[in-house]
Amino acid sequence: xxxxxxxxxxxxxxxxxxxxxxxxxxxxxxxxxxxxxxxxxxxxxxxxxxxxxxxxxxxxxxxxxxxxxxxxxxxxxxxxxxxxxxxxxxxxxxxxxxxxxxxxxxxxxxxxxxxxxxxxxxxxxxxxxxxxxxxxxxxxxxxxxxxxxxxxxxxxxxxxxxxxxxxxxxxxxxxxxxxxxxxxxxxxxxxxxxxxxxxxxxxxxxxxxxxxxxxxxxxxxxxxxxxxxxxxxxxxxxxxxxxxxxxxxxxxxxxxxxxxxxxxxxxxxxxxxxxxxxxxxxxxxxxxxxxxxxxxxxxxxxxxxxxxxxxxxxxxxxxxxxxxxxxxxxxxxxxxxxxxxxxxxxxxxxxxxxxxxxxxxxxxxxxxxxxxxxxxxx
Numbered sequence: 434x435x436x437x438x439x440x441x442x443x444x445x446x447x448x449x450x451x452x453x454x455x456x457x458x459x460x461x462x463x464x465x466x467x468x469x470x471x472x473x474x475x476x477x478x479x480x481x482x483x484x485x486x487x488x489x490x491x492x493x494x495x496x497x498x499x500x501x502x503x504x505x506x507x508x509x510x511x512x513x514x515x516x517x518x519x520x521x522x523x524x525x526x527x528x529x530x531x532x533x534x535x536x537x538x539x540x541x542x543x544x545x546x547x548x549x550x551x552x553x554x555x556x557x558x559x560x561x562x563x564x565x566x567x568x569x570x571x572x573x574x575x576x577x578x579x580x581x582x583x584x585x586x587x588x589x590x591x592x593x594x595x596x597x598x599x600x601x602x603x604x605x606x607x608x609x610x611x612x613x614x615x616x617x618x619x620x621x622x623x624x625x626x627x628x629x630x631x632x633x634x635x636x637x638x639x640x641x642x643x644x645x646x647x648x649x650x651x652x653x654x655x656x657x658x659x660x661x662x663x664x665x666x667x668x669x670x671x672x673x674x675x676x677x678x679x680x681x682x683x684x685x686x687x688x689x690x691x692x693x694x695x696x697x698x699x700x701x702x703x704x705x706x707x708x709x710x711x712x713x714x715x716x717x718x719x720x721x722x723x724x725x726x727x728x729x730x731x732x733x734x735x736x737x738x739x740x741x742x743x744x745x746x747x748x749x750x751x752x753x754x755x756x757x758x759x760x761x762x763x764x765x766x767x768x769x770x771x772x773x774x775x776x777x778x779x780x781x782x783x784x785x786x787x788x789x790x791x792x793x794x795x796x797x798x799x800x801x802x803x804x805x806x807x808x809x810x811x
Contacts, residue, residue, distance in 0.1 A: 503613060503669045504625050509565045509596035510540045511615045511662060513622045514549055514572075514586075516557030537616035537662030538562065538586070539598045539671070541701060547572065547586040548701055549661030550676055551579045552640055554586070562588050565596075565623060576708035578700050580643040581692060582676050584661075585704045598663060601670030603649065603693035606630055614653040614675055614689075616662030628653030636780075637677055637690050644776045646783060647693045649673045655689035664691040671697075713787045713808035716741025717748065719775040724763065731763035731796060732778040742809040748795065759798070766794035782808070 514536045536553030560572045572586040610630045632650035639645050655675050664673040673691030680686035703710035720735035737743045737750045752760040764772050767781040787810045795802050
């Protein structure tokens with residue numbers, strides 16, 4: 434009897450289980466169906482969307498038009514320079530030219546002379562110049578002035594007209610003036626950046642260790658590849674050559690430097706004429722390291738070249754006497770202006786010409802003397 438009751442209970446439970454399973458399947462189907470139609474129920478898409486009507490801009494601002502006109506006027510003068518090195522195949526022994534570095538430059542005149550930085554081409558064995566029309570021409574080295582980080586190349590465009598840059602002056606610049614740099618940063622040719630003159634009369638060191646005076650500081654973005662390109666005033670005139678930056682990372686950090694155009698305009702014609710500008714000097718070799726070791730302040734003369742202006746004036750090289758005591762000539766003033774080291778001396782002589790006479794104050798362990806020296810060509 435009990436067995437029959439249990440069988441009847443099992444039979445009664447089966448329909449309940451079946452109904453539960455059916456309800457679960459229906460619920461799953463509803464969820465899946467909802468998931469499929471959800472994008473249409475709550476869609477963010479509008480299939481009737483069309484382009485917006487363009488709002489009329491109106492005229493460009495006056496300063497924008499000025500910048501555009503300046504770029505159109507000056508950019509044809511700016512060039513892209515690719516320096517090359519020769520590599521020789523070890524098996525075939527054939528020499529090939531491979532790109533080594535890039536920089537900027539500008540057309541100096543219609544004769545094909547191109548001005549850039551010395552450091553752009555200093556290790557190159559060949560170079561190509563790419564004009565604003567993207568034509569590329571092999572360049573020959575005309576000459577350099579490493580002390581001012583200047584170099585001049587020449588291209589033969591086979592009669593094609595060149596657009597020479599307009600030359601200004603750096604003598605009347607003011608802090609706050611707008612400036613414009615055009616160059617090829619990171620290989621992006623014909624790039625324009627803008628800024629102001631942040632400072633004047635800065636001094637930076639050239640690759641030779643000699644100071645470059647009167648340098649222009651700017652916040653116009655200058656990056657690797659801008660070197661050798663022009664810094665322009667708001668009239669589109671050349672006022673400097675972008676040369677260096679101060680940056681912990683090596684990229685733009687808001688401080689750039691340009692060699693002033695008055696230096697460029699004085700030296701480039703001399704480079705074109707002679708290959709390297711004749712420089713006035715004393716004919717001595719200086720040693721700041723020895724001066725510091727001896728605790729002395731001034732330009733210490735280590736060597737005096739034979740038959741030089743310094744030798745004719747009686748200046749002496751570094752020597753030791755028979756007792757081992759040092760004999761030294763230390764230049765401490767030029768024309769009454771103090772000299773603390775060799776950079777001061779170079780700075781004071783840079784503006785002098787060959788044949789100029791300068792008054793030197795020379796300190797010796799036994800005495801201090803004043804001598805006149807006629808500057809010679811170095």
